[in-house]
Amino acid sequence: DVKVTQSSRYLVKRTGEKVFLECVQDMDHENMFWYRQDPGLGLRLIYFSYDVKMKEKGDIPEGYSVSREKKERFSLILESASTNQTSMYLCASSWRPGASYGYTFGSGTRLTVV
Amino acid sequence: RKEVEQDPGPFNVPEGATVAFNCTYSNSASQSFFWYRQDCRKEPKLLMSVYSSGNEDGRFTAQLNRASQYISLLIRDSKLSDSATYLCVVKRDTGRRALTFGSGTRLQVQP
Numbered sequence: 144d145v146k147v148t149q150s151s152r153y154l155v156k157r158t159g160e161k162v163f164l165e166c167v168q169d170m171d172h173e174n175m176f177w178y179r180q181d182p183g184l185g186l187r188l189i190y191f192s193y194d195v196k197m198k199e200k201g202d203i204p205e206g207y208s209v210s211r212e213k214k215e216r217f218s219l220i221l222e223s224a225s226t227n228q229t230s231m232y233l234c235a236s237s238w239r240p241g242a243s244y245g246y247t248f249g250s251g252t253r254l255t256v257v
Numbered sequence: 258r259k260e261v262e263q264d265p266g267p268f269n270v271p272e273g274a275t276v277a278f279n280c281t282y283s284n285s286a287s288q289s290f291f292w293y294r295q296d297c298r299k300e301p302k303l304l305m306s307v308y309s310s311g312n313e314d315g316r317f318t319a320q321l322n323r324a325s326q327y328i329s330l331l332i333r334d335s336k337l338s339d340s341a342t343y344l345c346v347v348k349r350d351t352g353r354r355a356l357t358f359g360s361g362t363r364l365q366v367q368p
Contacts, residue, residue, distance in 0.1 A: 176355055183265070185344070185360035186301070193354060201355065233300060245291050245346070246356060248300035 146170070149234050149249035156256050162221040164252050166234030174237045175217035176246065177201075177209065179230040186233065192217055224256045258283055261359035263345050269365045274335045278362045280345030281327045290321055292330050293344040295361065301344055304330075335366045 150165035168175065176191040178201075188201030190209040198209050206228060210218045217236075221228055231253050235246035263280045270276045282290075290307035305312065307319040307328050318331040328345055345359035 174354070178358075183360060186358040188355050188357075191355045199354075245293070245303040245306070248302070250300050 147234055147236050147247050147249040149232075149252050151252050152250065154252055154254045156221075156224050156254065158225060158256055160221075160224045160256075162224050162254065162256075164219040164221075164232055164234075164254070166217045166219070166236075166249055167215050168217075168236040168247070169215065170236070170238075170247075171214065172236040172238050173214070174239065175211065176235045176237075177207075177217065177219045178233045178235065179203070180233055180251075181230050189219065221254075224254075226256050228254065229256045230254060259359075260284055260357050261345055261347055263359040263362045265360060265362060267363040267365050269367060270335055271367055272335055272337060274366075275331065275333045276335055276364065277332075278330045278343055278345075278364075279327055280329070280359055280362075281325075282345075282347045282357075283326070284347070284349055285326065286349045287326075287347040289348040289356075290319075290328050291346040291356070292317075292319055292328075293346055293358070295342045295344055297341075301358075304343070332364075335364075337366050337368060340364055340366045 147168045177189045178186040180186045192198045192211040208220045233251045234249040237246045292304040293301040294304045295301040307321045311320045316333045320329045342361040342363045344361045
């Protein structure tokens, strides 16, 4: 089975800090994604990457950046954390976007910004 | 208007009941469709893909109506373990190559 690993399950950071969320997948998938999930809003796409060093903005990229230097690793960066970025962050990967087997998600990082 | 809309529920049903969820999508260019299941405080997991001809997986049946732009999920003989949030998911065939998720419908199966 594909495994997607997110480095932290829970994280507490202070306003203004630079925050790195790491995601690693072990199945040589081309595509990787970062979503955030908030009650009533569902999953919203922040950024995705379909190849090394390639990235595309999703629906809510403001305040975030990403890095994909190696195929297996996709990092989400909060340049200056704010309280409205308190959320559950989910990383996912897929071999092809929208393929019938969908995405595999990591177990999520619950980030609290204080 | 959200691209994918679902009734948030909760749907409270007794064990053994049949329950159906609907989902509507606004982009007629949507190409691929899925149902995901998400347990409380867990990540979403693929439940099943949805095909134009409809498809079944055990007690679960998914239907797609392209003309009306809605997707349905039917669960027969509900089990306590079916309690979860069910996410409707679509992908367009143009533009952004990523999945769009509905907010989910919460199901609570009661003994």
